[in-house]
Amino acid sequence: MALSGLDIYRLLPKTNCRECGFATCLVFAMQLAKKAVSIDKCPSLSKESRAALEASAQPPIKLVTLGIGEAKFEAGNESVMFRHEEKFHRPCGIGFIIEDSLSNVLIKDKIIKINKLKFERIGQKLEVNLVAIKQKESAKRFTEVVKLVADNTSLALVLMSDDLTGLKQALDITANRKPLIYHATKENLPQIAELAKDYNAALVATGEDLDAVSGLTVELNNLGISELILETGDKPIAEKIWDLTQMRRLALKKNNRSLGYPSLVVINQADPFEEAQEAASYIAKYAGIVLIKGVEPFEILPLVTLRQNIYSDPQKPLQIEPKLYPIGQVNDKSPVLVTTNFSLTYYTVLGEVEASKIPSYIVSVDTEGMSVLTAWAAEKFTPHKITESINKLGVKDAVKHKRLIIPGYVAVISGELEDESGFEIIVGPKEAAGIPSFLKNLPINT
Numbered sequence: 001m002a003l004s005g006l007d008i009y010r011l012l013p014k015t016n017c018r019e020c021g022f023a024t025c026l027v028f029a030m031q032l033a034k035k036a037v038s039i040d041k042c043p044s045l046s047k048e049s050r051a052a053l054e055a056s057a058q059p060p061i062k063l064v065t066l067g068i069g070e071a072k073f074e075a076g077n078e079s080v081m082f083r084h085e086e087k088f089h090r091p092c093g094i095g096f097i098i099e100d101s102l103s104n105v106l107i108k109d110k111i112i113k114i115n116k117l118k119f120e121r122i123g124q125k126l127e128v129n130l131v132a133i134k135q136k137e138s139a140k141r142f143t144e145v146v147k148l149v150a151d152n153t154s155l156a157l158v159l160m161s162d163d164l165t166g167l168k169q170a171l172d173i174t175a176n177r178k179p180l181i182y183h184a185t186k187e188n189l190p191q192i193a194e195l196a197k198d199y200n201a202a203l204v205a206t207g208e209d210l211d212a213v214s215g216l217t218v219e220l221n222n223l224g225i226s227e228l229i230l231e232t233g234d235k236p237i238a239e240k241i242w243d244l245t246q247m248r249r250l251a252l253k254k255n256n257r258s259l260g261y262p263s264l265v266v267i268n269q270a271d272p273f274e275e276a277q278e279a280a281s282y283i284a285k286y287a288g289i290v291l292i293k294g295v296e297p298f299e300i301l302p303l304v305t306l307r308q309n310i311y312s313d314p315q316k317p318l319q320i321e322p323k324l325y326p327i328g329q330v331n332d333k334s335p336v337l338v339t340t341n342f343s344l345t346y347y348t349v350l351g352e353v354e355a356s357k358i359p360s361y362i363v364s365v366d367t368e369g370m371s372v373l374t375a376w377a378a379e380k381f382t383p384h385k386i387t388e389s390i391n392k393l394g395v396k397d398a399v400k401h402k403r404l405i406i407p408g409y410v411a412v413i414s415g416e417l418e419d420e421s422g423f424e425i426i427v428g429p430k431e432a433a434g435i436p437s438f439l440k441n442l443p444i445n446t
């Protein structure tokens with residue numbers, strides 16, 4: 001658990017010798033609490049104090065890395081229970097289970113669909129993360145399917161089998177891909193731990209409840225395995241969420257190291273809508289990885305969108321570069337729409353301008369990522385700031401006319417903006433959805 005500045009100060013020598021570069025031990029302690037300096041800067045720390053400070057600097061939830069290269073996936077390293085306290089760091093991994101009982105044709109078809117699950121929203125790429133191969137047939141068939149999947153996707157792999165022979169053969173093929181082995185239980189613990197150690201692979205530890213999982217992680221740690229993902233088995237959604245929440249709470253608030261690992265949930269729903277609904281619940285609280293079967297975009301798009309919203313930084317609105325954006329084949333008669341540089345606002349306006357098929361310019365004013373009304377209320381979207389932006393961003397060079405379209409919600413600034421900018425101000429629709437018909441009905445020579 002992270003120590004406060006005063007807790008750290010109690011562990012320091014308190015000689016104020018300044019060798020760390022700070023005037024007093026207290027100042028150094030405060031900097032250490034903010035993680036602005038390293039403990040190595042103080043040469044006079046006792047062995048015990050150093051050990052205590054190093055332990056407190058460890059993340060309460062271990063970072064576990066799976067996969068390699070661009071498809072590398074990381075889970076863990078979370079530091080807060082609630083997003084507004086800071087932010088959530090590692091977006092929940094979304095993975096797909098492929099059973100080896102499917103035909104090769106169906107498996108390839110699924111992998112093609114999985115590889116195509118790439119979306120773009122408000123300027124960010126949204127992608128899925130893992131493919132899990134589940135053994136239902138023989139070790140030989142499992143190995144064949146693992147190879148087939150590994151050859152056709154670069155996503156991180158999960159090897160799901162209770163058959164140590166099958167797992168070993170699959171690891172021989174995929175060890176260089178940093179796969180995740182599913183799973184250690186109290187029944188197979190020594191053998192599977194040996195396998196994970198031999199292949200330097202991460203391992204899922206599965207117990208029926210938190211006590212069982214905690215016991216497993218202690219045993220696995222004693223066997224030298226520390227790359228762990230935790231699971232509490234198949235149970236009703238409410239109980240599962242309780243487990244996930246308690247694991248997180250105990251790791252973060254009670255410094256329970258045996259539960260300080262990312263978690264994984266395998267969803268067992270035949271209906272794709274129920275599957276998506278259940279996955280959404282675990283993405284919100286607090287799964288590190290969810291494994292599902294459905295691979296259709298209608299199921300996955302809501303999940304990656306939800307994940308994007310949860311894992312954005314609440315203190316830093318998503319922003320785009322303040323700029324004059326030409327949309328389509330613009331010319332010097334094209335309409336000019338003014339909006340803010342909040343990503344969601346900009347991309348909503350962009351989508352509607354594109355839908356109108358009227359080539360237009362969009363001026364995104366630097367409002368520090370605030371939406372139209374918020375920026376106006378915070379005096380970031382004032383006639384003065386808009387005028388500054390249109391001058392700086394070269395609107396006068398891009399078009400011959402002198403007309404600007406502003407959002408309907410800030411109609412109140414139209415007079416003042418007209419005086420300050422020298423442009424005629426046209427008040428556009430309040431909602432972006434009204435833009436296509438608004439632009440279509442605008443006189444051509446705006």
Ligand code: SF4
Pocket residue numbers: 012013014015016017018019020021022023024025028041042043044045
């Ligand atoms: S080097 Fe250590 S003992 Fe000296 S002032 Fe800094 S924190 Fe204190």
